[in-house]
Amino acid sequence: MSEEPPPRLDEQLPQIRSRLARASDLLVCLDFDGTLAPIVDEPDEATPLEANERALSELVAEPTVSTAIVSGRSLPDVRNRIDEADAYAGNHGLELARSGAVSVHPIARKRAASIDEVCSALEPVLSPVPGSRIENKRLTATVHTRNVPEPLRPIVHRRTTTILDRFGDDELELSRGKRVLEIGPAIPWGKGNAVELIASGLPDDAATVYVGDDVTDESAFRVVEPAGIGVRVGADDPSAASCRVRSPTDVVSFLQWLGSAGVDLIEQSGRRDETPVDPPRAYPSRGQIDLEYFPKSRDG
């Protein structure tokens, strides 16, 4: 990952066009908060920009395009906020919904009880800190610090670490996002793995686009680049993405562009290619989606 922020998306359009012109299909993966929806002080109130919802619907309607929402929110939470996408990954990829089937990472499922215990233990030590909030998302938990006064944030971090230490390093781990602390199972599985899994149902010459704004999106950028296109939302963060846009409003423009010019490029590429694409739809059928896609649990 470069220390410099990636170049602006409009400066990278020639490269993006040439990648799409070689692709038979397009998979568009989108983070939710800070990408489709502006960041708000109260996470419960986050809603996607209407124009992003419309642009997503248009992409969903294209036969050469598949769509996925990849979020740190729980699956039911994110699906309540935006529907229509072909696939959903919740809890940073630990749960997947595709073609009517839901699968959960088996180790994460086993550690859900520990997440519950951590949340209960955190409640009394964090409730005196003004503005802090613990969100139990079953497979992971989030400690929100956006509304915590700046000088008190280290206290939240310290107390959370202390509680987490009781569960041992190999059980749960802590990671930081934008104004959040994320507690999840200590397993090497993130948004990038979920994107890989979703993309595995596509033909080899499909292109994958991933748009996201936070640290947890970096694993997905690393998976899609350099064959696909990673777009980091935000002004100046270094990133593994090859280009950036400033805000969810800019995401609207990019999705609209993908739905028109992007789809044209892919269709032209399909007409040049005489080999029939099989299967024509991007996602595996229901029976193929199962826990076999997840790594086997070490502890059983």
Ligand SMILES: [Mg+2]
């Ligand atoms: Mg985000």
